Amino acid sequence: MHETTTHSPTQTTTQLPQVAEPRNPGMALDMDWVRRVQANTSAIERRCATLPGRRSIKKDHQAAWLLKAISLIDLTTLSGDDTVRRVQRLCAKARQPVRVEMLEALGMEGLTTGAVCVYHEMIPAAVTALQGTGIPVAAVSTGFPAGLSPLHLRLQEITESVAAGAEEIDIVISRRHVLEGNWQALYDEMAQMRAACGTAHVKAILATGELGTLRNVARASLVCMMAGADFIKTSTGKESVNATLPVSLVMIRAIRDYFEATGYRVGYKPAGGISKAKDALVYLSLIKEELGDRWLQPDLFRFGASSLLGDIERQLEHHLTGAYSAGYRHAIG
Numbered sequence: 001m002h003e004t005t006t007h008s009p010t011q012t013t014t015q016l017p018q019v020a021e022p023r024n025p026g027m028a029l030d031m032d033w034v035r036r037v038q039a040n041t042s043a044i045e046r047r048c049a050t051l052p053g054r055r056s057i058k059k060d061h062q063a064a065w066l067l068k069a070i071s072l073i074d075l076t077t078l079s080g081d082d083t084v085r086r087v088q089r090l091c092a093k094a095r096q097p098v099r100v101e102m103l104e105a106l107g108m109e110g111l112t113t114g115a116v117c118v119y120h121e122m123i124p125a126a127v128t129a130l131q132g133t134g135i136p137v138a139a140v141s142t143g144f145p146a147g148l149s150p151l152h153l154r155l156q157e158i159t160e161s162v163a164a165g166a167e168e169i170d171i172v173i174s175r176r177h178v179l180e181g182n183w184q185a186l187y188d189e190m191a192q193m194r195a196a197c198g199t200a201h202v203k204a205i206l207a208t209g210e211l212g213t214l215r216n217v218a219r220a221s222l223v224c225m226m227a228g229a230d231f232i233k234t235s236t237g238k239e240s241v242n243a244t245l246p247v248s249l250v251m252i253r254a255i256r257d258y259f260e261a262t263g264y265r266v267g268y269k270p271a272g273g274i275s276k277a278k279d280a281l282v283y284l285s286l287i288k289e290e291l292g293d294r295w296l297q298p299d300l301f302r303f304g305a306s307s308l309l310g311d312i313e314r315q316l317e318h319h320l321t322g323a324y325s326a327g328y329r330h331a332i333g
């Protein structure tokens with residue numbers, strides 16, 4: 001058992017740290033650094049294999065950690081059949097992710113998710129539904145999920161998403177720039193997208209399941225941070241392989257290296273296929289061990305997830321009552 005991860009999280013609510021984190025301004029593309037980056041696949045896989053089996057968060061602290069996990073969710077709907085009504089229901093869930101009586105029994109109040117994440121067309125519905133809550137709307141812009149529309153249209157989409165009220169923009173990178181080793185093109189594209197975001201924070205989706213190697217994941221992470229990404233994010237949720245622990249380890253170590261070299265903290269968002277409370281706890285342990293408590297706040301960590309909240313609710317209910325409720329009672333989130 002890992003001693004440092006047995007206690008309750010230091011902050012459970014969405015309360016942000018007192019001092020706002022300075023935004024990563026980016027830096028010039030440093031090709032020597034990019035070329036130096038390696039990823040030792042077998043060592044990474046060995047490290048990850050030890051994680052899920054470890055009882056790193058003790059049972060009596062699990063409820064607190066699960067509440068913490070809720071505060072870090074980008075509650076997401078990204079479906080072709082999304083409707084205003086569905087987005088409104090999702091936003092209601094983001095405002096009150098756990099039933100009031102359960103929250104009271106757990107000694108908490110004022111819990112919300114970290115953000116709501118939608119397609120561009122659904123931004124106005126989400127902004128209206130979240131008015132006065134402080135919960136930001138994140139939009140997947142730039143021709144999500146493939147990112148293969150013309151660059152000027154992708155940049156225009158960002159501008160329109162920000163104008164519509166999105167405070168966070170999840171962009172997708174051009175995978176071909178990574179696969180062809182065209183780091184300058186990736187850097188330039190990312191820098192233009194960051195500029196188009198203005199004051200909105202930008203999360204760079206690497207679509208790691210399509211990047212071929214862990215070394216490519218490490219290099220793409222670094223180049224996106226050099227170009228000013230506020231967050232790096234694993235996946236769209238639409239690739240055949242989405243968030244995994246090995247990819248996460250590579251990305252969070254890239255974040256650590258970037259912080260050590262520049263002093264700027266970049267956020268991390270694993271996304272796609274994270275639907276179980278126990279998996280969320282493994283991710284939180286990994287972040288705590290590799291990056292420390294500071295990264296366990298919503299300004300530096302999010303889960304991109306459409307169905308994780310439902311399982312966390314079931315686990316919290318079990319914690320309180322000793323029984324599981326049926327899955328259909330937690331249909332949203």
Ligand SMILES: O=C[C@H](O)COP(=O)(O)O
Nearest residue numbers: 236237272273304305306
């Ligand atoms: O960015 C978030 C992902 O699209 C959500 O993926 P998921 O539906 O597998 O949870």
